[in-house]
Amino acid sequence: MSDSQQNGPAPAWWSRPTDAPEPGPRADPAGAPPVPASEPGPAAAPATGPGPRYDPWAAAPLQVVDRGGTRRAPGLWTLTLLGTVIALLAGCAGGYLGILAERRTATRLELPQAAADDDKGRAPGSVAGIAAAALPGVVTLHVSGGGGSGTGTGFVLDGQGHILTNNHVVAGARDITVTFSTGESVPAEPVGHDSGYDLAVVKVSGVRGLRPLALGNSENVRVGDPVVAIGAPFDLSNTVTSGIISATGRPITAGGGKGDGSDISYVDALQTDAPINPGNSGGPLLDSRAHVIGINSAIRGADKGEDGDDPTRQSGSIGLGFAIPVNQGKRVAEELIRTGRAxxxxxxxxxxxxxxxxxxxxxxxxxxxxxxxxxxxxxxxxxxxxxxxxxxxxxxxxxxxxxxxxxxxxxxxxxxxxxxxxxxxxxxxxxxxxxxxxxx
Missing domain, CATH: 2.30.42.10 (PDZ domain)
Structure with a gap:
């Protein structure tokens, strides 16, 4: 006779009757002590013969054991709150991870760049090298008086504070202020001037650490020689421009504003294409050894009229600048310092x-x-x-x-x-x- 015939038809496990006995320790058929459901039982020994058959009615149901007590199924509001909290935490975590990823990406995206300590200086004959050597000895002059004010340039001649510039920069000035490349400003007093050469000397007092510029020899200048001009065009101090000597022995006259010709200057000039503008007047024109070979004095401006018939000139540089040869400037400066006249x-x-x-x-x-x-x-x-x-x-x-x-x-x-x-x-x-x- 089969089991189903002996005990009746067995229902499926999930259709266990509601009046089934409460789960608990089940007595072993052989009389072994009960095993609590919350603890694992010993490993079963291998069967050596016919054993008891599985009785679905006597099997204990599965339980969730909570040592602190029995849990109740969460309600809908609890699940909603939990989902909201999880969503917020996920959003915050995602944002943080996004920022972290962006930072890491930006850190990784580094373009190649030379190190700051790779700067080994500049060759003395380069424009940068000449500028570095000469700038400490170049000054900007701000003058006022005679119903107006203006800006010009000069350079230090000696350790006593004598500064050479153009006469038209300081002519008629009551107040002269000299500003060094470091930005320090001090008053200056006129020493002497000469309108015929368009040269003047002023002097500063009580200034230490002056850096006089070395004077070259204008007789050694040749067409095509590289030159550097330093000045304050349109009051932009410490401006450095470069070019070449485009002509020598260029006869020019400048001035004549008084009408009687007493202020006309006559210069056998060095011509250069280094950009020179108003405010460069009186500044040094330097050779490749940073020696002064000329004093920037005049420019040739472009005609304003389309047909070139307007005598009024534009003030901007068109590549025709003129400098007083330093040999002439040296002689005149020496006389002005010594006697006040040339x-x-x-x-x-x-x-x-x-x-x-x-x-x-x-x-x-x-x-x-x-x-x-x-x-x-x-x-x-x-x-x-x-x-x-x-x-x-x-x-x-x-x-x-x-x-x-x-x-x-x-x-x-x-x-x-x-x-x-x-x-x-x-x-x-x-x-x-x-x-x-x-x-x-």
């Missing part, structure tokens, strides 16, 4: 500035009671006569009276010059020893 070399003749021909003609009649040729002057002793046309100075052609004055002023009193003179259709060479006249 001397001009002269040949003792009056020129016809209206002459339109080629060369500079000695006035045949004289003007305002002045003789054409000063008696016993340098020109008279050399044999110059009224009406002579001077065409060359030391073999260099001159095209007018201004150029003759410029070529003469490029020398010192006492120098000997060879003048080529056209007289009665014939050229002859005369040797003149330059005289001296006091400047203004």
């Amino acid at each position: 001397t001009h070399p002269v040949i003792g003749v009056n020129l016809d500035m209206e002459y339109k021909g080629d060369g500079a003609r000695v006035d045949a009649k004289g003007e305002d009671g002045k003789p054409s040729v000063v008696a016993d002057g340098p020109g008279a002793r050399a044999g110059i006569r009224p009406g002579d046309v001077i065409t060359k100075v030391d073999g260099v052609r001159v095209h007018g009276g201004d150029e003759l004055i410029i070529k003469i002023r490029a020398h010192r009193p006492g120098d000997r010059l060879g003048l080529t003179v056209l007289r009665d259709g014939r050229e002859r060479t005369l040797t003149v020893v330059l005289g001296s006249a006091s400047g203004s």
